[in-house]
Every structure is written in structure tokens, then in C-alpha cells.
Amino acid sequence: MALRQPGWRGPTRPSCLRPAASRREASRPPYLYDPRKRAVLRSYCRGQAFVEEAPIFLLFCADTFRLREVAERQGHAFNYSRIDLLLAATIDAALACQNAALAAESIGLGCCMVGGVRNQARDVAALFELPKGVYGVVGLAVGYARQVNDLKPRLPSNVVVHVDGYSTAHLDEGVAQYDGVMASTGIYDGRRVAIEGVTPEPSSDNAHYGWAEHTARRLARGNARRKDLGPFLRDCGFVLE
Numbered sequence: 001m002a003l004r005q006p007g008w009r010g011p012t013r014p015s016c017l018r019p020a021a022s023r024r025e026a027s028r029p030p031y032l033y034d035p036r037k038r039a040v041l042r043s044y045c046r047g048q049a050f051v052e053e054a055p056i057f058l059l060f061c062a063d064t065f066r067l068r069e070v071a072e073r074q075g076h077a078f079n080y081s082r083i084d085l086l087l088a089a090t091i092d093a094a095l096a097c098q099n100a101a102l103a104a105e106s107i108g109l110g111c112c113m114v115g116g117v118r119n120q121a122r123d124v125a126a127l128f129e130l131p132k133g134v135y136g137v138v139g140l141a142v143g144y145a146r147q148v149n150d151l152k153p154r155l156p157s158n159v160v161v162h163v164d165g166y167s168t169a170h171l172d173e174g175v176a177q178y179d180g181v182m183a184s185t186g187i188y189d190g191r192r193v194a195i196e197g198v199t200p201e202p203s204s205d206n207a208h209y210g211w212a213e214h215t216a217r218r219l220a221r222g223n224a225r226r227k228d229l230g231p232f233l234r235d236c237g238f239v240l241e
Contacts, residue, residue, distance in 0.1 A: 045116030054141035062089030110145030183210035
């Protein structure tokens with residue numbers, strides 16, 4: 001991506017116009033420009049270079065601090081600490097991020113959403129100086145793309161879209177089809193997930209490896225990088241029950 005800085009307020013305005021649960025406005029997108037902080041954030045996101053190099057980096061946050069401040073300002077107790085608030089604020093932030101991405105792409109910019117901001121959510125909050133009641137849901141790197149990549153394949157629509165109720169009627173055939181398509185792209189070359197004592201040694205791990213095996217191995221391995229996310233959210237004042 002180029003190092004020049006596009007007008008970043010354009011993509012952020014549509015993010016403010018997303019649907020908001022009960023008009024609570026429980027999200028915000030802090031903008032990170034400080035190169036030193038960008039370098040630190042990159043280390044939190046598994047060293048992804050574009051996190052540091054993109055002209056714009058926005059962090060879309062679930063924000064209940066503002067709601068608590070409003071309640072206090074109006075002289076009321078804040079008695080809305082339920083898991084619904086965490087879900088609503090998180091969804092609010094995700095919708096805002098999607099709106100910003102669509103707006104950026106509509107004016108010729110490239111985007112990449114960054115879930116890695118949740119790897120060390122506590123450290124990311126400190127880096128962005130987020131108050132209690134705010135956490136980073138997803139990042140969005142924006143800039144001028146060096147190349148426009150093709151869209152990656154997706155599961156067939158009859159697997160993910162159901163009529164009048166959840167259905168598994170096309171699950172097996174749909175997953176098999178998608179598995180083969182993804183394997184044929186070569187996206188997993190050199191990226192096989194290894195689980196010590198479970199999967200074959202890399203030198204003998206030569207069986208078919210597609211989306212299903214890759215996904216299953218990742219789920220079996222777990223995500224140790226986000227083991228502090230739950231405790232951090234509780235420390236932020238969110239209720240997880």
C-alpha cells in the first residue's frame with residue numbers, strides 16, 4: 001500500500017450511520033496514526049505488515065463508557081450490565097466496520113479487516129488508551145491497494161441460507177464441494193496446522209488437506225492468544241453470563 005494518507009474521514013462517516021440497537025450508539029472507531037504505536041500494534045497482530053504500513057488504521061470498538069457517562073450525567077444508575085449489552089455493542093462495532101469498508105471500497109480504496117486486535121485485547125486497549133467499558137472488536141486497514149485480488153470462494157448458498165428453519169440437508173455435499181474448491185486454490189500450501197501428538201509429522205502429512213481439515217485442526221488447537229479475552233472483558237465491566 002502507498003504511504004500517502006487518503007482522506008480518512010470519508011470512510012468513517014458511513015460507519016456512524018449504521019443501524020444501532022435501540023439507538024444506544026455503543027461503538028466508536030478510534031483512528032491510529034502514530035507510527036510508533038502502529039509498530040507496536042503490528043506485533044500484537046502476529047506481525048502483519050499492512051497493520052503498520054497502511055495509511056489508515058481504524059479500531060472499531062464496543063463502547064459502553066459513553067453510555068455509563070450519559071446515565072451518570074442524567075442522574076441515573078447504570079443497571080444494564082447484561083450479556084445483551086456486550087452482544088449489542090459488539091454487533092454495533094462490526095456493522096460500523098462493514099459500512100466503513102464498503103464506503104472505502106466505493107471510492108477506490110482497499111481494505112483488510114483485522115481480527116488480530118483481539119489477540120492481546122488488554123494490550124490493544126492500553127495502546128489506544130481506551131477507558132473501562134470499551135474494547136477493540138475489529139481493526140480496519142485502509143489504503144491504496146497494490147493489486148486487486150479475486151474474491152475467495154465461499155460455502156455454497158444452500159449450506160448457509162435456509163428457508164423456514166435451520167437445515168442440514170445440503171451440509172455434507174456443500175462442505176465437500178467447498179473443501180475441494182479451497183484445496184484447489186493452493187491457499188493451504190505450506191500452511192498446514194500441526195498439533196503435537198495428534199496430526200502426522202510434517203514430513204508425512206501428505207493426505208488431502210482442504211477447508212474441512214484446516215478448519216477442524218484450528219478448532220482442535222484452540223486459540224491461546226485470546227485466553228485473556230474473557231477476563232479482560234469482565235475487567236472492562238462487561239457481563240458474560
